[in-house]
Amino acid sequence: xxxxxxxxxxxxxxxxxxxxxxxxxxxxxxxxxxxxxxxxxxxxxxxxxxxxxxxxxxxxxxxxxxxxxxxxxxxxxxxxxxxxxxxxxxxxxxxxxxxxxxxxxxxxxxxxxxxxxxxxxxxxxxxxxxxxxxxxxxxxxxxxxxxxxxxxxxxxxxxxxxxxxxxxxxxxxxxxxxxxxxxxxxxxxxxxxxxxxxxxxxxxxxxxxxxxxxxxxxxxxxxxxxxxxxxxxxxxxxxxxxxxx
Amino acid sequence: xxxxxxxxxxxxxxxxxxxxxxxxxxxxxxxxxxxxxxxxxxxxxxxxxxxxxxxxxxxxxxxxxxxxxxxxxxxxxxxxxxxxxxxxxxxxxxxxxxxxxxxxxxxxxxxxxxxxxxxxxxxxxxxx
Numbered sequence: 001x002x003x004x005x006x007x008x009x010x011x012x013x014x015x016x017x018x019x020x021x022x023x024x025x026x027x028x029x030x031x032x033x034x035x036x037x038x039x040x041x042x043x044x045x046x047x048x049x050x051x052x053x054x055x056x057x058x059x060x061x062x063x064x065x066x067x068x069x070x071x072x073x074x075x076x077x078x079x080x081x082x083x084x085x086x087x088x089x090x091x092x093x094x095x096x097x098x099x100x101x102x103x104x105x106x107x108x109x110x111x112x113x114x115x116x117x118x119x120x121x122x123x124x125x126x127x128x129x130x131x132x133x134x135x136x137x138x139x140x141x142x143x144x145x146x147x148x149x150x151x152x153x154x155x156x157x158x159x160x161x162x163x164x165x166x167x168x169x170x171x172x173x174x175x176x177x178x179x180x181x182x183x184x185x186x187x188x189x190x191x192x193x194x195x196x197x198x199x200x201x202x203x204x205x206x207x208x209x210x211x212x213x214x215x216x217x218x219x220x221x222x223x224x225x226x227x228x229x230x231x232x233x234x235x236x237x238x239x240x241x242x243x244x245x
Numbered sequence: 246x247x248x249x250x251x252x253x254x255x256x257x258x259x260x261x262x263x264x265x266x267x268x269x270x271x272x273x274x275x276x277x278x279x280x281x282x283x284x285x286x287x288x289x290x291x292x293x294x295x296x297x298x299x300x301x302x303x304x305x306x307x308x309x310x311x312x313x314x315x316x317x318x319x320x321x322x323x324x325x326x327x328x329x330x331x332x333x334x335x336x337x338x339x340x341x342x343x344x345x346x347x348x349x350x351x352x353x354x355x356x357x358x359x360x361x362x363x364x365x366x367x368x369x370x371x372x373x
Binding site for chain 2: 011012013014017085089090093094095096097098101115118121122123125126127128129130132133134135161162163164166186187188191192202205206208209210223224225226228229230232233234236237238239240241242243244245
């Protein structure tokens with residue numbers, strides 16, 4: 001197993017953060033719902049390579065990201081549409097649009113693969129940002145495990161408020177009954193529910209990096225850092241990414 | 246703005262160091278990040294510093310989930326924050342297109358309801 005113990009960090013890291021990262025890395029290496037382990041790890045590698053992509057640099061300079069055509073820099077494990085998703089979500093999330101999403105869907109990638117790709121991307125972005133903040137190198141990527149994806153599509157998923165189908169709180173039953181603890185679920189928690197394990201990963205990582213999902217509405221929920229300070233950071237990061245939500 | 250050693254420009258403890266750190270992680274170069282990290286560590290200590298790095302990491306993820314799935318604001322938040330969003334000017338962000346614009350009636354209603362909603366939230370927090 002990859003060493004994620006932050007041995008290089010001069011600053012002690014909470015055990016629950018170490019554990020959440022370890023679980024995320026284990027999940028990353030395993031076959032998912034729509035990608036196998038090698039493809040999932042290739043998505044993670046693409047996340048790390050994307051800041052050096054020439055096409056992405058040209059797009060950032062363009063008035064619209066759709067104006068710059070070309071091919072993303074990267075290895076050949078992933079289809080070009082998946083690379084497009086990885087690079088655009090990492091490098092220019094504030095200019096993602098329904099038009100862009102529909103263009104990606106027209107390639108045949110499929111909404112399930114799209115959601116799983118997004119789930120892997122955001123987990124790696126989150127953990128790498130933490131390591132960067134702490135001043136330690138990013139965790140080495142895990143060795144992929146063999147096996148085929150489950151191709152599991154949750155029966156409760158249906159079109160709703162966003163671009164992709166989601167499981168409403170009222171339909172989170174059976175195998176998905178654990179997805180949304182507490183009262184209801186915010187759109188951002190349900191957003192990845194077409195791939196239920198992506199929501200489980202989100203909850204594990206959120207509980208360690210922020211506060212447990214079910215405590216988000218409790219203004220007293222905080223850590224050594226107070227809640228107001230946490231929300232200031234959240235607001236600034238959101239604004240820098242030009243995120244309206 | 247509150248005066249005092251711990252207060253920053255928005256009345257939140259160590260706001261200057263926190264904002265500088267968040268900006269350095271998201272868009273800063275390595276040199277600026279080193280300086281921002283040291284300043285925040287000095288200000289809040291190692292335990293809260295780790296919390297801060299974790300929160301920045303968390304929201305680097307949440308913004309990409311929201312913008313990558315095209316979700317709108319949740320109905321309650323949309324109602325309660327219409328005027329605040331207008332004041333902040335975040336309607337210019339591209340992802341604002343995912344949330345329908347709020348009319349003046351809902352904006353006024355949201356402003357009136359907000360103190361009640363916050364009081365309910367505080368009460369729920371005390372109960373749990």
